[in-house]
Every structure is written in C-alpha cells, then in structure tokens.
Amino acid sequence: MPLPTRKRHGYWDFGKTREPAIHRIHAYPAKFPAFLTEKAVKRARKAGVNVRTVADIFCGCGTTAFESRRLGLNFWGADINPIAVLIAKVKSNSYDVKRLKRLSEKIIDAYNGGTSSDITLEDLPDRLRYWYQDDDARDLKRLLQTIEAGVNHGKYRDFFLCAFSNILKAVSRWLTKSIKPQLDPSKKRISVLTAFEQQVKLMIRAVQEAPINDGTMRTIKEANILETKIPRSLADIVVTSPPYVTSYEYADLHQLSTLWLGYARDYRDLRKGTIGSVHHAEGEQPKCGLNRVGRRIVDELTKVGSSKAKASSRYFCDMSQIVLRCKSLLRPGGMVFFVIGDTAYKGVKVSNSTYLRTCLIEAGFVGIRMEKRKITGKILSPYRTEKGKFSSNPADKEVYAEEFVLTGRKPDHE
Numbered sequence: 001m002p003l004p005t006r007k008r009h010g011y012w013d014f015g016k017t018r019e020p021a022i023h024r025i026h027a028y029p030a031k032f033p034a035f036l037t038e039k040a041v042k043r044a045r046k047a048g049v050n051v052r053t054v055a056d057i058f059c060g061c062g063t064t065a066f067e068s069r070r071l072g073l074n075f076w077g078a079d080i081n082p083i084a085v086l087i088a089k090v091k092s093n094s095y096d097v098k099r100l101k102r103l104s105e106k107i108i109d110a111y112n113g114g115t116s117s118d119i120t121l122e123d124l125p126d127r128l129r130y131w132y133q134d135d136d137a138r139d140l141k142r143l144l145q146t147i148e149a150g151v152n153h154g155k156y157r158d159f160f161l162c163a164f165s166n167i168l169k170a171v172s173r174w175l176t177k178s179i180k181p182q183l184d185p186s187k188k189r190i191s192v193l194t195a196f197e198q199q200v201k202l203m204i205r206a207v208q209e210a211p212i213n214d215g216t217m218r219t220i221k222e223a224n225i226l227e228t229k230i231p232r233s234l235a236d237i238v239v240t241s242p243p244y245v246t247s248y249e250y251a252d253l254h255q256l257s258t259l260w261l262g263y264a265r266d267y268r269d270l271r272k273g274t275i276g277s278v279h280h281a282e283g284e285q286p287k288c289g290l291n292r293v294g295r296r297i298v299d300e301l302t303k304v305g306s307s308k309a310k311a312s313s314r315y316f317c318d319m320s321q322i323v324l325r326c327k328s329l330l331r332p333g334g335m336v337f338f339v340i341g342d343t344a345y346k347g348v349k350v351s352n353s354t355y356l357r358t359c360l361i362e363a364g365f366v367g368i369r370m371e372k373r374k375i376t377g378k379i380l381s382p383y384r385t386e387k388g389k390f391s392s393n394p395a396d397k398e399v400y401a402e403e404f405v406l407t408g409r410k411p412d413h414e
C-alpha cells in the first residue's frame with residue numbers, strides 16, 4: 001500500500017456557495033463548514049460509492065444532517081450533547097412557516113400581556129443566578145414558561161426552545177465568544193424580549209430559505225457513541241469531525257442551555273462520556289493498548305510533565321474504538337471522512353491526525369488518504385492560555401491554522 005501523503009491540497013479548502021442561513025441559527029463550538037459534506041459525497045461517488053445514506057457519529061449542531069437532507073440523502077447521526085441534538089433536529093426538520101409565525105405571535109403576545117415581578121428565583125440553580133442579573137433571570141423564566149404553555153410538545157416546541165437556548169448567552173454576563181466560561185463585568189445588557197424576537201425572526205427566515213429535499217429518512221440520537229448500539233452496514237459514507245483531545249469542554253460551554261432546559265440538574269454530569277474532555281479521563285481508565293504513535297505522544301507529554309498526558313491516553317483509546325464503530329456502521333465498500341486537527345502542549349505535538357490514520361490502517365481500511373485543509377477565518381496567534389485567551393507564549397496550548405481530511409474505505413469483502 002502506498003504511504004499516505006500530507007501534501008497541500010485545495011479540494012477541501014473552500015466551498016463554491018454561501019452556507020444556507022439555517023447553519024447559523026445557533027452558535028456551536030467547532031461546527032465545521034457545511035460544504036465539506038457535499039465534497040465528501042462527490043469524492044465518494046467519484047470513487048464508485050453509491051451514496052444514499054450518510055452518517056455522522058459526532059453530529060454536533062447538525063451540519064452534516066442538514067446537508068444530507070438538502071442533497072436528498074438519508075441520514076443517521078448521534079451526539080452525546082442534548083443541546084447539539086436539539087439544534088440538529090430543528091435544523092433538519094421541515095416546518096410550516098405560517099404556523100411558526102402564528103406561534104411566535106402567540107408567545108410574544110402572551111409574554112407582553114404578563115409581568116415578571118411575581119416570578120420567584122428561589123428554585124433557580126445557583127449557577128444560573130451567577131450568570132444573570134435577577135431581572136433578566138425572571139424574564140427568562142417567564143419566557144420559558146410562556147413557550148411551554150403556548151406550544152405543545154414536538155418539533156414546534158423544539159423550534160422555540162432552540163431560539164430560547166441561543167439567546168441565553170447574549171442576555172447573560174458571559175463573556176461573548178469566549179471558549180471558556182468567564183464573566184464580562186461590563187457587558188452591555190439587552191432585553192430578553194428583544195433578543196428572542198430577533199432570534200425567532202432570524203430562524204423563521206432561515207427556515208423559509210432552507211433548500212430542503214423531503215422524502216429522506218433521518219435519525220438523530222442523543223447517545224454516547226462509544227456505548228450505543230450501532231446499526232450495522234447502514235451508511236454508505238461517514239462524514240464526521242471528532243472532538244480533539246482537551247479542546248472544548250462542551251458540557252461547560254453549554255451549561256446555560258443545559259440548566260435552563262432541564263437536561264441536567266448539574267451541568268457537570270454531562271461531561272461524563274464526552275470524548276476529549278479532561279474530566280472524562282478522570283477515574284478508572286479502560287483497558288486499551290495504545291499503538292506506537294499514541295504511546296509515543298503520551299510518553300512525551302508525561303516527560304514534559306503535561307497535565308494532558310492522562311487525557312490524551314484516554315482520548316487515543318476512545319478514538320481507536322470509534323474507528324471500529326465507524327467500520328461496522330459502514331456498508332462494505334463504504335467510505336469514512338474524518339475532519340481532524342492537531343494541537344500541541346508544552347512543545348509536544350499531539351498529532352490526532354497521525355494517530356487516527358494509524359487506527360484506520362489497523363482497523364483494515366484501505367485506500368487511506370490524508371489531505372490538508374486550511375482553516376479560514378482563524379488565527380491571530382497560534383497560542384491559547386488555559387482560559388482560552390490569545391497568547392504569545394509558546395508554553396501555552398498551540399492551535400494550528402490547518403487540519404486534515406482523512407479518508408478510508410471499508411473493503412468490499414473481508
């Protein structure tokens with residue numbers, strides 16, 4: 001088998017068209033560009049794969065889910081994060097726009113007809129009280145009650161809960177765009193109602209413009225992909241971007257939505273099982289023999305005394321399982337597309353991409369390719385402090401302005 005190359009390749013760098021607005025209805029960390037799905041489908045078809053069903057095992061906010069539907073393809077996806085699943089479902093549902101407008105008027109009228117002065121905050125988790133001025137917390141609580149009273153269960157309620165979820169940071173004291181939860185003591189306040197009205201308008205416009213191709217089947221599951229039952233030989237291609245080791249703490253970043261929407265009483269419970277989380281690496285480690293590449297990186301991190309050594313070891317273990325799970329999800333002859341980047345701690349390069357490539361080889365994938373792609377719209381400085389701020393200190397975490405698309409094919413016969 002020829003050695004995989006790391007040559008610069010333009011294929012994955014840019015899309016030809018602007019992303020549909022539906023991809024911007026809710027912020028999500030590490031969302032990947034929508035055009036990657038269509039490019040993967042084209043690449044697979046060129047290689048002779050009859051693509052009818054796409055899977056994304058880390059479906060996040062549903063980029064691949066929506067794009068698959070737009071392309072008239074079936075979709076199977078999962079994510080451990082309930083907020084991700086809520087957004088992904090809303091993005092790929094079809095809605096009657098008139099009904100959305102009617103419901104939105106109903107919610108706003110009901111909200112305007114009431115007052116927040118008699119709303120109590122005693123039952124609100126302390127964590128939420130930390131992030132909000134009391135008046136804003138009262139307004140949010142009343143808005144949530146109004147949505148729940150005005151829209152029955154189902155996809156329409158999900159739509160308005162998704163809108164509610166996306167205003168939670170804007171009306172809080174959370175430092176905007178920070179990748180670590182931190183207070184902004186001088187944040188300009190915006191009213192809950194204004195934020196909600198703007199958000200709903202934006203979402204309705206996005207739904208109106210969304211080029212949906214109906215008649216496709218889709219499943220989006222809230223599940224830990226390491227544990228859930230995987231449908232065998234279901235997908236023709238898997239297009240996914242795994243978490244990186246210790247990159248984002250998704251549970252921490254979504255704590256406002258988690259607590260408001262009642263997904264957990266303590267948002268930290270959702271760290272459990274999240275691949276790449278430092279907390280997921282605490283406690284008992286699974287028995288797993290790391291391959292040569294994983295072992296070397298973990299040894300180097302241990303040598304320089306990096307606190308990330310343990311988390312990296314767990315991460316590599318998890319990713320080798322992920323590759324095997326993708327293989328069983330794929331039909332014979334199907335292809336996997338992993339979008340993944342590298343990082344560095346204390347000068348040690350943590351090459352997630354090289355590790356993953358070795359896992360693909362060991363799992364028996366064939367025709368493995370590793371192509372670079374530019375990450376656009378980044379990077380002022382390659383270093384980040386523990387708090388996620390830009391830094392010029394090479395001792396901090398290093399992020400790169402490029403990542404890789406790793407491709408492999410499940411053999412037709414084994």
Ligand SMILES: C[S@@+](CC[C@H](N)C(=O)[O-])C[C@H]1O[C@@H](n2cnc3c(N)ncnc32)[C@H](O)[C@@H]1O
Nearest residue numbers: 031032058060061063079080081224225274275
């Ligand atoms: C890089 S993001 C994927 C983003 C996605 N491509 C998008 O465009 O939104 C990685 C995702 O993996 C999810 N994740 C982490 N551990 C998981 C697990 N054990 N099972 C399922 N999903 C997991 C995270 O919640 C996160 O949404």
